[in-house]
Amino acid sequence: MVRPELAAAAPLLELRQISVAGRGRPRLEQLDLQIRPGERVALLGPSGAGKSTLLAVANGCLRPDAGQVLWHGQSPERSGRKRRRQQARIGTLWQDLRLIEELSVQQNLNAARLAHWGWPKALLNLLLPLETEACAAALREMELDPALLPQPVTALSGGQRQRLAMARLLRQQPSLLLADEPLASLDPRLASQLLALLLRQAQAPRALLLSLHRPDLLQGFDRVIGLRQGRLLFDCGATAVTGASLRELYGSEAGGP
Numbered sequence: 001m002v003r004p005e006l007a008a009a010a011p012l013l014e015l016r017q018i019s020v021a022g023r024g025r026p027r028l029e030q031l032d033l034q035i036r037p038g039e040r041v042a043l044l045g046p047s048g049a050g051k052s053t054l055l056a057v058a059n060g061c062l063r064p065d066a067g068q069v070l071w072h073g074q075s076p077e078r079s080g081r082k083r084r085r086q087q088a089r090i091g092t093l094w095q096d097l098r099l100i101e102e103l104s105v106q107q108n109l110n111a112a113r114l115a116h117w118g119w120p121k122a123l124l125n126l127l128l129p130l131e132t133e134a135c136a137a138a139l140r141e142m143e144l145d146p147a148l149l150p151q152p153v154t155a156l157s158g159g160q161r162q163r164l165a166m167a168r169l170l171r172q173q174p175s176l177l178l179a180d181e182p183l184a185s186l187d188p189r190l191a192s193q194l195l196a197l198l199l200r201q202a203q204a205p206r207a208l209l210l211s212l213h214r215p216d217l218l219q220g221f222d223r224v225i226g227l228r229q230g231r232l233l234f235d236c237g238a239t240a241v242t243g244a245s246l247r248e249l250y251g252s253e254a255g256g257p
Contacts, residue, residue, distance in 0.1 A: 017031070159190050
């Protein structure tokens with residue numbers, strides 16, 4: 001269910017009849033989805049439901065076997081610099097964070113700009129501290145001290161790494177934020193803090209699609225998508241999710257509520 005004030009906006013991302021093959025059964029099957037600017041959408045489902053596959057299709061890392069992916073109403077570019085810039089408008093926060101351990105905090109932040117810079121400036125980033133003020137601003141957004149910029153990633157705590165990965169996402173300046181269970185390994189206090197930071201960033205013209213393993217954290221989301229065995233079970237407002245719908249979604253599988 002789309003908020004009335006957002007319903008007239010053209011979708012940032014549209015998935016039409018998306019199918020992805022798998023072993024034994026499809027990973028995704030005839031899935032339709034639209035994400036509009038300003039929407040904060042939670043993605044629920046048991047392990048193996050297809051949540052990570054959906055995000056991989058959404059960010060262009062995985063080409064579906066059938067169906068159509070549209071970005072601002074157009075099919076994505078297949079190759080070249082236009083494709084890299086198009087992909088840079090979709091930012092992904094991975095569960096394993098994918099920080100570059102050998103580089104400094106500042107170099108990791110600037111890695112988010114590579115699609116915009118090109119290779120000469122990207123190589124220079126390995127030698128010199130570039131765009132320091134922009135990097136410092138991204139850290140402040142995530143409530144991190146800019147004094148961390150020259151520090152190696154290995155010197156950071158787990159919570160600092162999570163926030164650094166989110167700051168890197170902001171440096172990318174994407175229109176659509178995707179997050180693949182970023183709260184799964186965090187204690188409840190830190191999970192709530194980081195979720196609040198992510199939700200704060202997801203305001204028009206941005207949108208957020210976040211894979212979540214905890215139905216108790218749905219407050220603050222506009223929509224909730226329930227995915228089971230590669231199929232869309234429900235797509236509704238967060239307040240419309242009931243215990244019955246969650247039992248139907250998770251069934252008796254391990255990890256369900």
